Amino acid sequence: MTLKHPPNNEHIDHEMFKMEVNFDDISGELLGYLMNLLIESGANDVYYTSIHMKKNRPGILLQLLCSRDNLDKMKQLIFKETTTLGIRYYPLTVHRAERRFREVITEWGTVTVKEGILEGQVIQSSPEFEDCKKIAEKYNIPLKKVYEQVWKQLMG
Amino acid sequence: MTLKHPPNNEHIDHEMFKMEVNFDDISGELLGYLMNLLIESGANDVYYTSIHMKKNRPGILLQLLCSRDNLDKMKQLIFKETTTLGIRYYPLTVHRAERRFREVITEWGTVTVKEGILEGQVIQSSPEFEDCKKIAEKYNIPLKKVYEQVWKQLMG
Amino acid sequence: MTLKHPPNNEHIDHEMFKMEVNFDDISGELLGYLMNLLIESGANDVYYTSIHMKKNRPGILLQLLCSRDNLDKMKQLIFKETTTLGIRYYPLTVHRAERRFREVITEWGTVTVKEGILEGQVIQSSPEFEDCKKIAEKYNIPLKKVYEQVWKQLMG
Amino acid sequence: MTLKHPPNNEHIDHEMFKMEVNFDDISGELLGYLMNLLIESGANDVYYTSIHMKKNRPGILLQLLCSRDNLDKMKQLIFKETTTLGIRYYPLTVHRAERRFREVITEWGTVTVKEGILEGQVIQSSPEFEDCKKIAEKYNIPLKKVYEQVWKQLMG
Amino acid sequence: MTLKHPPNNEHIDHEMFKMEVNFDDISGELLGYLMNLLIESGANDVYYTSIHMKKNRPGILLQLLCSRDNLDKMKQLIFKETTTLGIRYYPLTVHRAERRFREVITEWGTVTVKEGILEGQVIQSSPEFEDCKKIAEKYNIPLKKVYEQVWKQLMG
Amino acid sequence: MTLKHPPNNEHIDHEMFKMEVNFDDISGELLGYLMNLLIESGANDVYYTSIHMKKNRPGILLQLLCSRDNLDKMKQLIFKETTTLGIRYYPLTVHRAERRFREVITEWGTVTVKEGILEGQVIQSSPEFEDCKKIAEKYNIPLKKVYEQVWKQLMG
Numbered sequence: 001m002t003l004k005h006p007p008n009n010e011h012i013d014h015e016m017f018k019m020e021v022n023f024d025d026i027s028g029e030l031l032g033y034l035m036n037l038l039i040e041s042g043a044n045d046v047y048y049t050s051i052h053m054k055k056n057r058p059g060i061l062l063q064l065l066c067s068r069d070n071l072d073k074m075k076q077l078i079f080k081e082t083t084t085l086g087i088r089y090y091p092l093t094v095h096r097a098e099r100r101f102r103e104v105i106t107e108w109g110t111v112t113v114k115e116g117i118l119e120g121q122v123i124q125s126s127p128e129f130e131d132c133k134k135i136a137e138k139y140n141i142p143l144k145k146v147y148e149q150v151w152k153q154l155m156g
Numbered sequence: 157m158t159l160k161h162p163p164n165n166e167h168i169d170h171e172m173f174k175m176e177v178n179f180d181d182i183s184g185e186l187l188g189y190l191m192n193l194l195i196e197s198g199a200n201d202v203y204y205t206s207i208h209m210k211k212n213r214p215g216i217l218l219q220l221l222c223s224r225d226n227l228d229k230m231k232q233l234i235f236k237e238t239t240t241l242g243i244r245y246y247p248l249t250v251h252r253a254e255r256r257f258r259e260v261i262t263e264w265g266t267v268t269v270k271e272g273i274l275e276g277q278v279i280q281s282s283p284e285f286e287d288c289k290k291i292a293e294k295y296n297i298p299l300k301k302v303y304e305q306v307w308k309q310l311m312g
Numbered sequence: 313m314t315l316k317h318p319p320n321n322e323h324i325d326h327e328m329f330k331m332e333v334n335f336d337d338i339s340g341e342l343l344g345y346l347m348n349l350l351i352e353s354g355a356n357d358v359y360y361t362s363i364h365m366k367k368n369r370p371g372i373l374l375q376l377l378c379s380r381d382n383l384d385k386m387k388q389l390i391f392k393e394t395t396t397l398g399i400r401y402y403p404l405t406v407h408r409a410e411r412r413f414r415e416v417i418t419e420w421g422t423v424t425v426k427e428g429i430l431e432g433q434v435i436q437s438s439p440e441f442e443d444c445k446k447i448a449e450k451y452n453i454p455l456k457k458v459y460e461q462v463w464k465q466l467m468g
Numbered sequence: 469m470t471l472k473h474p475p476n477n478e479h480i481d482h483e484m485f486k487m488e489v490n491f492d493d494i495s496g497e498l499l500g501y502l503m504n505l506l507i508e509s510g511a512n513d514v515y516y517t518s519i520h521m522k523k524n525r526p527g528i529l530l531q532l533l534c535s536r537d538n539l540d541k542m543k544q545l546i547f548k549e550t551t552t553l554g555i556r557y558y559p560l561t562v563h564r565a566e567r568r569f570r571e572v573i574t575e576w577g578t579v580t581v582k583e584g585i586l587e588g589q590v591i592q593s594s595p596e597f598e599d600c601k602k603i604a605e606k607y608n609i610p611l612k613k614v615y616e617q618v619w620k621q622l623m624g
Numbered sequence: 625m626t627l628k629h630p631p632n633n634e635h636i637d638h639e640m641f642k643m644e645v646n647f648d649d650i651s652g653e654l655l656g657y658l659m660n661l662l663i664e665s666g667a668n669d670v671y672y673t674s675i676h677m678k679k680n681r682p683g684i685l686l687q688l689l690c691s692r693d694n695l696d697k698m699k700q701l702i703f704k705e706t707t708t709l710g711i712r713y714y715p716l717t718v719h720r721a722e723r724r725f726r727e728v729i730t731e732w733g734t735v736t737v738k739e740g741i742l743e744g745q746v747i748q749s750s751p752e753f754e755d756c757k758k759i760a761e762k763y764n765i766p767l768k769k770v771y772e773q774v775w776k777q778l779m780g
Numbered sequence: 781m782t783l784k785h786p787p788n789n790e791h792i793d794h795e796m797f798k799m800e801v802n803f804d805d806i807s808g809e810l811l812g813y814l815m816n817l818l819i820e821s822g823a824n825d826v827y828y829t830s831i832h833m834k835k836n837r838p839g840i841l842l843q844l845l846c847s848r849d850n851l852d853k854m855k856q857l858i859f860k861e862t863t864t865l866g867i868r869y870y871p872l873t874v875h876r877a878e879r880r881f882r883e884v885i886t887e888w889g890t891v892t893v894k895e896g897i898l899e900g901q902v903i904q905s906s907p908e909f910e911d912c913k914k915i916a917e918k919y920n921i922p923l924k925k926v927y928e929q930v931w932k933q934l935m936g
Contacts, residue, residue, distance in 0.1 A: 016868065020248075022203060024340035025282060029597055032336075032369035033604075033611050039834055047802060047839065048370040048832040050362030050674075051219075052204040052682045054195055055285075057344035058360045058372045059203065063831075065868070075251055080610045083280050085255060085272040088172065088221070090248040092800075092870040095855055099865060116865040124863050126805060129497050129835075136501075142548045143501050148779065155776040176872075178827060180652035181906060185441050188648075188681035189448075189455050204682045206518075206674030207843075208526045208828040210819055211909075213656035214672040214684045215827065231875055236454045239904050241879060241896040244796065244845070246872040285341055292345075298392045299345050308623040311616065328712065332560075334515060337594060351678055359646060359683065360676040362830075363531075364516040364838045366507055367597075371515065375675075377712070387563055395592050397567060397584040400484065400533070402560040404644075404714040407699055411709060428709040436707050438649060441679075464935040467928065488716075490671060492812075493750060496804035500837035516838040518830030519687075520672040522663055523753075525812035526828040527671065528838045543719055551748050553723060553740040556640065556689070558716040653909050657916075657923050704922045753809050760813075766860045767813050 010098040010118060015068045016044070019075070019089040022051065024059040026083045031060055034081050041077055042070045097123065106149045108135045113154065125154055166254040166274060171224045172200070175231070175245040178207065180215040182239045187216060190237050197233055198226045253279065262305045264291045269310065281310055322410040322430060327380045328356070331387070331401040334363065336371040338395045343372055346393050353389055354382045409435065418461045420447045425466065437466055478566040478586060483536045484512070487543070487557040490519065492527040494551045499528055502549050509545055510538045565591065574617045576603045581622065593622055634722040634742060639692045640668070643699070643713040646675065648683040650707045655684055658705050665701055666694045721747065730773045732759045737778065749778055790878040790898060795848045796824070799855070799869040802831065804839040806863045811840060814861050821857055822850045877903065886929045888915045893934065905934055 023031065031048060038046045044065040053059035066074050068091075075087050098117035103110050104127070111131040116124035127150040136143040179187065187204060194202045200221040209215035222230050224247075231243050254273035259266050260283070267287040272280035283306040292299040335343065343360060350358045356377040365371035378386050380403075387399050410429035415422050416439070423443040428436035439462040448455040491499065499516060506514045512533040521527035534542050536559075543555050566585035571578050572595070579599040584592035595618040604611040647655065655672060662670045668689040677683035690698050692715075699711050722741035727734050728751070735755040740748035751774040760767040803811065811828060818826045824845040833839035846854050848871075855867050878897035883890050884907070891911040896904035907930040916923040 018868075022201060024344075025285075026339055028336035028365060028369035028371045029367075030611060030615075032365075032367045033597075033601060035368045035832075035834060045802060046834065047841070049205055049829055049841070050370065052191075052676050052680065053340060053344075054191060054202065054680065055341075055344045056347045056676065056678065056680055057340035058362065058676045059340045060370045061203070061205070079253060079272070079274050079279055081612060083272075083282055083612075085253045085270075085280060086250050088174075088248045088250045090246065090870065092868045094866050094868045097859060097865045114865075116859070118859050123859055124865065126863055129501075129805075133501060143498060144549060144551075147498075148775075151772075151775055152779040155772065155779070178825060180656075181909075182651055184648035184677060184681035184683045185679075186455060186459075188677075188679045189441075189445060191680045205829055206682065208520050208524065208815075209652060209656075210524065210815060210826065211653075211656045212520065212522065212524055212659045213652035214520045214674065215652045216682045217827070217829070235877060235896070235898050235903055237456060239456075239896075239906055241877045241894075241904065242874050244798075244872045244874045246870065285345075289345060299342060300393060300395075303342075304619075304623065307616075307619055311620040311623070330712075334513060337597075347676075347678060357646060358678065359685070361517055361673055361685070364503075364832050364836065366503060366514065366836065368832065368834065368836055370832045373515070373517070391565060391584070391586050391591055395584075395594055397565045397582075397592065398562050400486075400560045400562045402558065402714065404712045406710050406712045409703060409709045426709075428703070428707075430703050435703055436709065438707055441649075460931075460935065463928075463931055467932040467935070490669060492808035493753075495806055496833060496837035496839045497835075500804075500833075500835045503836045517673055518838065520659075521808060521812075522659060522670065523809075523812045524815045525808035526830065526840045527808045529671070529673070547721060547740070547742050547747055551740075551750055553721045553738075553748065554718050556642075556716045556718045558714065654923060654927075657909075657913060705924060707924075753813075757813060767810060768861060768863075771810075 008099045011096055013094045013096065014091070016092050016094045017066055017068060017071055017089050018092055019064040019066065019071070019078075019087060021062045021078060021082070021084045021087050022053065022059055023062065023082065023084065024053050024057040028060070030082070031062070034062075034078075037081065038064060038074065038077060041073060042066065043074060104150050104153045106135070106146070106153060108139050108146070108149075111135070111146075111150050113150065127151075164255045167252055169250045169252065170247070172248050172250045173222055173224060173227055173245050174248055175220040175222065175227070175234075175243060177218045177234060177238070177240045177243050178209065178215055179218065179238065179240065180209050180213040184216070186238070187218070190218075190234075193237065194220060194230065194233060197229060198222065199230060260306050260309045262291070262302070262309060264295050264302070264305075267291070267302075267306050269306065283307070320411045323408055325406045325408065326403070328404050328406045329378055329380060329383055329401050330404055331376040331378065331383070331390075331399060333374045333390060333394070333396045333399055334365065334371055335374065335394065335396065336365050336369040340372070342394070343374070346390075349393065350376060350386065350389060353385060354378065355386060416462050416465045418447070418458070418465060420451050420458070423447070423458075423462050425462065439463070476567045479564055481562045481564065482559070484560050484562045485534055485536060485539055485557050486560055487532040487534065487539075487546075487555060489530045489546060489550070489552045489555050490521065490527055491530065491550065491552065492521050492525040496528070498550070499530070502530075502546075505549065506532060506542065506545060509541060510534065511542060572618050572621045574603070574614070574621060576607050576614070576617075579603070579614075579618050581618065595619070632723045635720055637718045637720065638715070640716050640718045641690055641692060641695055641713050642716055643688040643690065643695075643702075643711060645686045645702060645706070645708045645711050646677065646683055647686065647706065647708065648677050648681040652684070654706070655686070658686075658702075661705065662688060662698065662701060665697060666690065667698060728774050728777045730759070730770070730777060732763050732770070732773075735759070735770075735774050737774065751775075788879045791876055793874045793876065794871070796872050796874045797846055797848060797851055797869050798872055799844040799846065799851070799858075799867060801842045801858060801862070801864045801867050802833065802839055803842065803862065803864065804833050804837040808840070810862070811842070814842075814858075817861065818844060818854065818857060821853060822846065823854060884930050884933045886915070886926070886933060888919050888926070888929075891915070891926075891930050893930065907931075
């Protein structure tokens with residue numbers, strides 16, 4: 001069974017899928033809407049790439065990552081919300097680092113930091129964007145200043 | 157056996173392939189020519205993406221979809237027409253909606269509309285581009301006006 | 313007065329304009345059609361770039377080069393064929409090399425070669441794409457072979 | 469004097485500016501945040517393009533349109549929120565169609581439609597995205613169905 | 625007179641130019657070479673963007689920033705090294721922050737940090753890439769670790 | 781067993797892998813550095829594509845081709861040098877033409893030409909970029925002139 005929420009420890013997941021659709025007959029407005037809808041509906045990631053299609057058409061390639069369990073749901077959504085008549089997909093493997101979360105205290109409040117751990121070693125520390133953004137907006141300071149503060153605490 | 161022309165009813169095709177080549181030593185002029193040649197020779201779809209390659213080279217990634225039966229033909233064409241020495245490919249699955257065609261009568265003539273059907277329900281209706289284009293050119297009217305007329309008939 | 317067809321000798325043209333429109337509510341299908349229409353109607357060049365617009369919209373930027381005399385015609389066409397409500401533009405300068413044309417004889421027929429001349433020196437020689445394409449299609453040979461033949465003659 | 473909110477009638481505005489910055493030392497996360505901030509702070513439009521920079525760097529080009537009155541405010545924001553040490557800009561002209569708004573009643577509620585008018589003629593009608601989106605979310609129907617309904621009413 | 629090396633204090637430079645060329649008949653290999661050549665020859669910046677050109681050609685747009693004094697030199701180089709027969713350009717304004725340089729001592733050696741100053745206030749601090757890269761290569765450590773060390777010193 | 785250096789004769793290699801990572805929280809500066817590092821460490825090819833990610837983020841997709849034997853090494857490097865917590869990959873097949881090398885003598889020195897051979901027939905001849913570049917720099921001549929000379933010799 002594939003878990004909807006991948007576990008936080010380091011692991012290799014062989015049950016992921018990439019889905020792809022080419023669009024040349026839909027507007028960017030609808031595709032912007034679709035991206036959010038797919039993420040809220042369980043896609044692990046969704047991203048667009050610009051492509052050059054036949055007849056001089058600037059097209060858009062949708063790529064979506066999801067678990068095997070979500071394949072059908074994603075297909076339903078894409079067929080219903082877009083103009084496509086064909087969706088392609090193939091399996092892939094994902095190697096995920098362990099994820100741990102810690103709190104960092106800044107002068108404006110607490111920020112969660114996500115740590116990536118590989119073979120027991122902390123290899124990444126990244127302040128959660130939404131936490132930093134809330135502070136930047138609340139105190140009307142540049143977002144990069146908030147990140148700098150968090151890094152300062154992390155390294156102190 | 158893979159059919160050259162996929163059937164019109166809803167189905168899942170496990171015999172498709174995606175082919176890819178990176179180019180940094182060929183001009184856009186030749187790639188524009190190649191796209192049409194590959195489509196006319198049986199590719200289901202061909203599209204280009206801009207990529208950043210080593211040594212500051214703005215490169216182009218060719219992606220091509222074809223059936224297993226057409227793999228060799230496509231490889232031959234790409235090797236003969238381009239500068240590549242390596243072509244990569246992998247299988248993928250395509251879920252296709254049922255396709256039906258109906259005629260819509262506008263004040264300027266008939267336009268074919270392609271319908272997509274999923275589990276018996278019409279989920280898409282798209283006027284055929286070439287039909288609309290012919291009318292726009294013949295009567296010297298904006299192409300979007302032709303599409304609007306067809307949609308009006310479809311919804312009437 | 314701006315000439316519709318720029319002269320073939322080396323010159324600096326201060327009467328060119330670049331026009332730009334951002335699109336997020338029109339399909340690639342219509343934009344592919346528009347590109348040809350604008351070129352046939354007198355644009356010196358038309359090209360699209362993929363842009364990232366607000367609300368996660370993958371948009372398309374139209375850029376068009378034309379003479380001052382064609383500004384109004386181009387604006388009319390873009391307003392009529394697309395969904396935009398605003399077209400922006402600004403003047404620019406173009407330095408053009410002198411252009412000369414010569415014929416090259418290959419085993420399959422004649423090909424025109426465009427030469428670029430700067431301060432009296434031939435700096436470029438480029439076989440005309442349409443001539444080469446016709447030969448490649450007529451004799452069913454790779455397009456790059458035709459170019460190679462022309463270059464061989466040019467350098468012989 | 470430049471008006472902050474351009475008038476709704478057809479007009480040519482010679483007081484617009486385009487601002488540009490190249491980024492190779494800032495993350496996409498911060499740029500996504502910046503886009504919204506600039507739009508909320510008075511930019512007429514903001515968009516990003518992928519560029520190939522020196523040393524194999526995939527960079528991002530920020531382009532921003534604003535009135536002369538907003539030039540300084542935009543510069544301040546970009547300098548404070550990003551890593552750039554240089555901002556370039558130049559004036560351009562914008563030709564805007566007249567804008568009118570009308571209400572369209574659908575089975576799910578009212579949708580505003582923006583009309584574009586050129587020399588007294590309606591050349592565009594586009595349903596307001598946010599209105600359609602609210603209906604799609606409230607009634608859990610595909611967004612394209614909402615647009616279809618509005619177009620049906622418009623053409624009826 | 626335009627200075628070849630812009631001054632380090634905050635200033636507005638009205639003597640900059642942007643140069644642009646569209647390419648569809650040259651390879652990425654040659655364009656990668658050209659970028660370095662132009663930068664070494666005095667261009668302030670050079671970058672490429674992928675564009676969609678007529679006849680399905682994936683093209684490349686060269687953009688180059690230089691001072692008025694370098695215009696002719698840049699044109700010469702582009703005409704000689706590429707296939708273009710036309711180069712366009714237009715003036716723009718650049719607002720530059722003041723630049724100051726300071727040294728930061730890490731456990732692996734000294735790193736120069738460039739500071740950006742606006743109205744007397746330090747708004748940016750960015751470790752020089754080449755300094756950090758040399759350390760990463762010499763001591764075989766991840767480049768991001770070197771940056772982290774520099775930031776730690778900066779904030780300490 | 782997979783060979784680190786693929787053989788020079790025509791063959792089909794079923795032991796290749798494509799690795800992919802999406803980035804939205806790292807700068808282009810670091811990605812430019814990473815590309816070279818990965819190529820020097822045994823990747824067969826590395827390239828970046830611009831993608832549109834959630835929250836209006838202009839992101840970068842890393843794609844890397846390597847043999848099965850290099851999978852772990854590449855994963856280690858990417859985890860250590862970047863901010864990612866997940867790397868995905870899948871196998872693909874590569875059809876490689878035979879490669880042969882010959883020397884061509886120009887007035888400025890010898891240039892290696894790589895030939896591609898398919899079913900015994902020479903289908904490509906491409907002058908080695910680094911050889912041509914060295915000549916262009918040493919003799920201060922346009923790089924395209926060097927290529928022209930080599931082609932002239934090849935066709936003579």
